[in-house]
Amino acid sequence: MQYRNFGNTGVKVSALGFGMMRLPVLGEDSAAIDEELANTMLHRAIDAGLNYVDTAWSYHREQGEPFVGRALAGGYREKVYLATKLPTWLVHSQDDMERFLDAQLTRLQTDHIDFYLLHSMNAEKWQNLTRLKVFDWAEGKRAEGKFHFFGFSFHDDLEVFEQILNGYDAWDFCQIQYNYMDVDYQAGRKGLQEAAQKGLGVVIMEPLRGGQLAQNPPPAAVAQVFAQSPRQWTPAEWALQWLWNQPVVSLVLSGMSTLQQVGENLASAERSGVGLLKPADLQIIEQVRNVRQGLAPIPCTHCEYCLPCPNDVAIPEIFALYNEAMMYGAPEHSRYAYRNFFNPENKADQCIECGTCESLCPQNIEIIEWLKTAHSFLQPSQS
Numbered sequence: 001m002q003y004r005n006f007g008n009t010g011v012k013v014s015a016l017g018f019g020m021m022r023l024p025v026l027g028e029d030s031a032a033i034d035e036e037l038a039n040t041m042l043h044r045a046i047d048a049g050l051n052y053v054d055t056a057w058s059y060h061r062e063q064g065e066p067f068v069g070r071a072l073a074g075g076y077r078e079k080v081y082l083a084t085k086l087p088t089w090l091v092h093s094q095d096d097m098e099r100f101l102d103a104q105l106t107r108l109q110t111d112h113i114d115f116y117l118l119h120s121m122n123a124e125k126w127q128n129l130t131r132l133k134v135f136d137w138a139e140g141k142r143a144e145g146k147f148h149f150f151g152f153s154f155h156d157d158l159e160v161f162e163q164i165l166n167g168y169d170a171w172d173f174c175q176i177q178y179n180y181m182d183v184d185y186q187a188g189r190k191g192l193q194e195a196a197q198k199g200l201g202v203v204i205m206e207p208l209r210g211g212q213l214a215q216n217p218p219p220a221a222v223a224q225v226f227a228q229s230p231r232q233w234t235p236a237e238w239a240l241q242w243l244w245n246q247p248v249v250s251l252v253l254s255g256m257s258t259l260q261q262v263g264e265n266l267a268s269a270e271r272s273g274v275g276l277l278k279p280a281d282l283q284i285i286e287q288v289r290n291v292r293q294g295l296a297p298i299p300c301t302h303c304e305y306c307l308p309c310p311n312d313v314a315i316p317e318i319f320a321l322y323n324e325a326m327m328y329g330a331p332e333h334s335r336y337a338y339r340n341f342f343n344p345e346n347k348a349d350q351c352i353e354c355g356t357c358e359s360l361c362p363q364n365i366e367i368i369e370w371l372k373t374a375h376s377f378l379q380p381s382q383s
């Protein structure tokens with residue numbers, strides 16, 4: 001296993017960390033973790049030198065932390081740095097912070113958390129938690145030894161990221177979404193560099209865009225670009241090596257779902273290193289990025305001029321899901337999101353064809369027709 005410096009903490013972490021958000025489950029219920037398989041996967045990774053495990057209050061409908069507690073009992077806890085997160089959206093007082101942390105220590109069967117994060121920070125949660133003086137509370141808990149390092153995970157715009165990063169001078173680390181397609185998304189490359197420059201360890205989440213960058217085979221046009229390289233890497237390995245190549249990346253978290261993925265990603269981490277990618281490799285990634293962007297059929301820029309729709313259709317989000325399905329060759333990811341994260345009243349079949357949106361769209365997109373196409377693709381059985 002390769003190990004990397006974790007910002008200014010003095011800690012060395014394995015290049016690959018295990019994200020506990022996508023464990024194998026029995027059937028459709030995300031709370032029904034396949035414990036036997038998940039245990040084998042986690043132990044296999046730790047036995048190979050992986051030393052960072054990332055979970056959260058909410059994962060697997062709150063069954064993630066109790067599972068991790070059981071899986072690490074009997075000697076594995078001492079071999080890893082354990083990270084978990086305060087469920088910020090449920091916090092209304094310092095008493096809540098206290099209650100969650102204590103419950104997490106119990107669930108995780110440990111007397112301390114190594115890396116404690118404010119989960120999924122954005123502008124609204126930042127405002128709420130600063131009002132509740134979260135830093136006074138956190139410094140007290142750190143002094144008591146209940147956790148050792150303090151950080152935040154992030155989902156909002158760069159401007160908000162900079163506000164949070166510069167709004168407290170004792171952050172140890174942060175966790176951001178970053179991959180070769182999301183270079184200018186949320187914190188992005190700029191946020192990553194700013195955090196590293198301030199001495200924070202930077203943990204990367206969604207390195208494979210939740211699996212979209214790992215589709216194998218990828219869309220044909222993408223496969224053709226990868227085939228130009230003598231490297232025998234899978235699409236997943238290309239995405240991971242692109243991250244490890246960057247010195248400002250401290251750790252890449254992967255939410256592995258099968259034993260095979262664990263084996264492949266451990267082997268990739270073993271081969272990894274800053275400077276591994278040569279100019280020709282970086283060109284391949286650049287080309288793949290351009291080809292994927294070119295595969296998006298709807299030229300929507302998410303400017304939102306089309307909103308509000310008089311009938312509340314979520315036009316830009318629907319177009320983004322449809323475009324992603326084409327860019328990544330992963331229709332199931334988009335269909336899952338459309339099924340589970342969209343209210344029926346915001347779906348494309350609610351369009352009444354009034355045309356208000358089309359008169360406002362600066363890209364002159366034929367929105368009404370594209371909504372019909374997107375709906376029948378994203379919800380095939382019911383269209």
Ligand SMILES: NC(=O)c1ccc[n+]([C@@H]2O[C@H](COP(=O)([O-])OP(=O)(O)OC[C@H]3O[C@@H](n4cnc5c(N)ncnc54)[C@H](OP(=O)(O)O)[C@@H]3O)[C@@H](O)[C@H]2O)c1
Pocket residue numbers: 018019020021022054055119120153154155175204205206207208209210211212214215236253254255256257260261262264265
């Ligand atoms: N703090 C936050 O707000 C937040 C948000 C998101 C994630 N996270 C954390 O970050 C971790 C990593 O993010 P992520 O789970 O989205 O990671 P990811 O690596 O982008 O996606 C994981 C998915 O990629 C696929 N995959 C992984 N390795 C593969 C391989 N070798 N070959 C083919 N497919 C592979 C699997 O999808 P299939 O099973 O579909 O094949 C797997 O479920 C999470 O587990 C969680 O711990 C935190």
